[in-house]
Amino acid sequence: MIACGALGGHIREIAARRGWAIELHCLPSLLHNHPERIAPAAEQLARDLQGRGLRVALGYADCGSYGALDSLCERLGIRRLPGLHCYDVLAGPGRLRAMFEAEPGTYLLTDFLVRSFRRSVLAELGLEEYPELWPDYFGHYRRLVWLAQSRDAPLDAEAAAIAAMFGLPLTVIDTGTGGLERELELLVGPMPPPLEHLTGSSPPPTAPDGLVTRRHP
Amino acid sequence: MNQDELLRQLYDFTLVGNAPEVLSLTNQGLAMGLGPEMLLYEALIPSLEEVGARFERGDFFVPEMLIAGRAMAGALEVLRPLLAETGAEPIGKIVMGTVKGDVHDIGKNLVNIMFEGAGFEVIDLGVQVSPEKFIDAIKEHKPDIVGFSAFLTTTMPMFKANINALQKAGMREQVIIMVGGAPVTQEYADVVGADGYASDASAAVVRAKELLSQRRALARA
Ligand code: B12
Numbered sequence: 001m002i003a004c005g006a007l008g009g010h011i012r013e014i015a016a017r018r019g020w021a022i023e024l025h026c027l028p029s030l031l032h033n034h035p036e037r038i039a040p041a042a043e044q045l046a047r048d049l050q051g052r053g054l055r056v057a058l059g060y061a062d063c064g065s066y067g068a069l070d071s072l073c074e075r076l077g078i079r080r081l082p083g084l085h086c087y088d089v090l091a092g093p094g095r096l097r098a099m100f101e102a103e104p105g106t107y108l109l110t111d112f113l114v115r116s117f118r119r120s121v122l123a124e125l126g127l128e129e130y131p132e133l134w135p136d137y138f139g140h141y142r143r144l145v146w147l148a149q150s151r152d153a154p155l156d157a158e159a160a161a162i163a164a165m166f167g168l169p170l171t172v173i174d175t176g177t178g179g180l181e182r183e184l185e186l187l188v189g190p191m192p193p194p195l196e197h198l199t200g201s202s203p204p205p206t207a208p209d210g211l212v213t214r215r216h217p
Numbered sequence: 218m219n220q221d222e223l224l225r226q227l228y229d230f231t232l233v234g235n236a237p238e239v240l241s242l243t244n245q246g247l248a249m250g251l252g253p254e255m256l257l258y259e260a261l262i263p264s265l266e267e268v269g270a271r272f273e274r275g276d277f278f279v280p281e282m283l284i285a286g287r288a289m290a291g292a293l294e295v296l297r298p299l300l301a302e303t304g305a306e307p308i309g310k311i312v313m314g315t316v317k318g319d320v321h322d323i324g325k326n327l328v329n330i331m332f333e334g335a336g337f338e339v340i341d342l343g344v345q346v347s348p349e350k351f352i353d354a355i356k357e358h359k360p361d362i363v364g365f366s367a368f369l370t371t372t373m374p375m376f377k378a379n380i381n382a383l384q385k386a387g388m389r390e391q392v393i394i395m396v397g398g399a400p401v402t403q404e405y406a407d408v409v410g411a412d413g414y415a416s417d418a419s420a421a422v423v424r425a426k427e428l429l430s431q432r433r434a435l436a437r438a
Contacts, residue, residue, distance in 0.1 A: 033278070033279075034275070062370065064399075064400075066370065066400045084370050084371065097371070100318065100371070101318075104317075104318045104319065104320055104345050105320050105345075124278075125279060125280060126278070126279070126280025126281070126283070126284075127280075129280070130280055130283075130284055133280060133283050133284070136283050136287075136323065136326075137323075140320040140322065140344050140345075141320065
């Protein structure tokens with residue numbers, strides 16, 4: 001499974017719980033700011049993995065690649081998560097559409113974004129260096145909606161701090177990861193055979209939960 | 218400082234988005250007797266074009282574009298009234314807006330700055346502009362060109378909705394329609410029936426001038 005770093009943690013947890021024998025390769029979530037780089041990065045990795053005889057799936061939605069991941073899937077005979085972005089997978093596309101229709105000035109958060117807001121949003125958009133750019137970026141937003149996977153007190157506090165930074169109301173929707181789990185189930189299909197049967201060699205070293213996780217710079 | 222040095226510095230400070238320096242050099246240039254056109258065409262616009270080129274190459278990202286755009290916008294505030302005084306007619310009038318349902322506007326704002334710098338009169342309708350609002354603005358301002366900007370897969374279909382609304386109002390032929398935004402391609406622009414597309418702000422100006430002169434030649438014929 002080649003996945004976006006923003007989903008990696010959830011995928012790892014779900015796969016471990018379900019006992020799926022998958023090798024998880026995460027690409028940096030920051031590629032979202034340069035979506036034209038997602039498909040080439042995924043392709044290189046997918047070809048390597050296919051070269052090792054592995055069945056490959058993409059833990060990505062379209063994610064602003066505007067069809068490039070779909071054509072990659074077609075070329076390599078692999079599949080991806082449905083929808084336009086991970087928000088669709090987590091909350092369901094219907095719910096998301098309704099949310100944006102009700103208030104186009106909606107800015108979405110996920111647990112990942114709440115946790116990494118400083119790094120993936122403030123730093124990436126240059127807001128730490130140029131705080132005066134805040135209105136250029138966020139001047140048109142009217143509310144924050146946090147699609148929460150698993151809340152706890154520190155995360156609640158982080159989200160509240162982000163809402164205070166925006167000076168906007170925060171709505172919390174507990175989506176959990178059920179939607180993601182259902183889609184992953186379809187993606188990995190019926191329980192794939194153990195790795196050694198696929199590759200004919202001994203599997204790479206596994207973590208205690210039976211999962212292999214690799215990060216790619 | 219001589220003229221060449223001033224233009225060079227104006228170019229350099231715009232490139233790094235140093236708004237206070239850009240403003241002060243603009244005023245200094247004017248005090249030295251340099252024309253507003255010279256400051257624009259020999260420093261400010263080439264610099265913003267270089268910013269766009271660096272963005273395309275991946276050397277610059279959004280914040281660098283924004284601060285450079287802001288610096289140039291500050292200079293335009295000073296130059297705008299002077300350009301108007303010279304009595305030169307704007308080379309065209311354009312109504313711009315981000316389509317309904319979308320609030321991404323950084324790209325659109327940069328396009329506006331380049332259009333203005335190139336001598337167009339720009340009427341910016343802002344974000345989340347409905348088809349009705351575009352129609353009202355076209356009636357009111359009688360622009361040569363109307364530009365639609367969209368950034369989300371879910372809002373791109375508004376191009377077609379806008380064009381249909383213009384058709385229904387019997388106004389489609391009155392204006393040149395240009396579209397753009399991160400997800401938009403020439404192919405998509407053709408499918409929805411727009412007249413022009415451009416992938417960045419400098420290309421948008423070039424394309425707009427082309428379309429305008431084609432239309433004017435046709436009108437003369
Ligand atoms: C900056 C940014 C934001 C900023 C926007 C600030 C603002 N005021 O505009 C913030 C952080 C607020 C933001 C929010 C969101 N964003 Co955003 N954002 C981006 C990002 C990183 C860059 C866009 C940008 O400004 N580029 C810089 C400008 C200069 O380039 P440009 O837009 O392409 O514009 C040039 C050309 O297109 C052209 N042009 C533009 N308009 C026009 C018009 C005409 C007529 C012409 C001729 C030419 C033209 O000229 C411009 C200048 O050269 C993109 C990813 C990317 N790299 O594209 C995602 C991206 C567009 N965002 C995305 C998403 C999902 C969102 C959110 C939903 C995320 C969230 N957490 O809620 C919200 C949107 C909510 C909403 N209600 O709209 C997705 C869209 C995916 C999709 N399938 O639709 C992207 C692709 C990221 C991704 N990979 O997922 N975003």
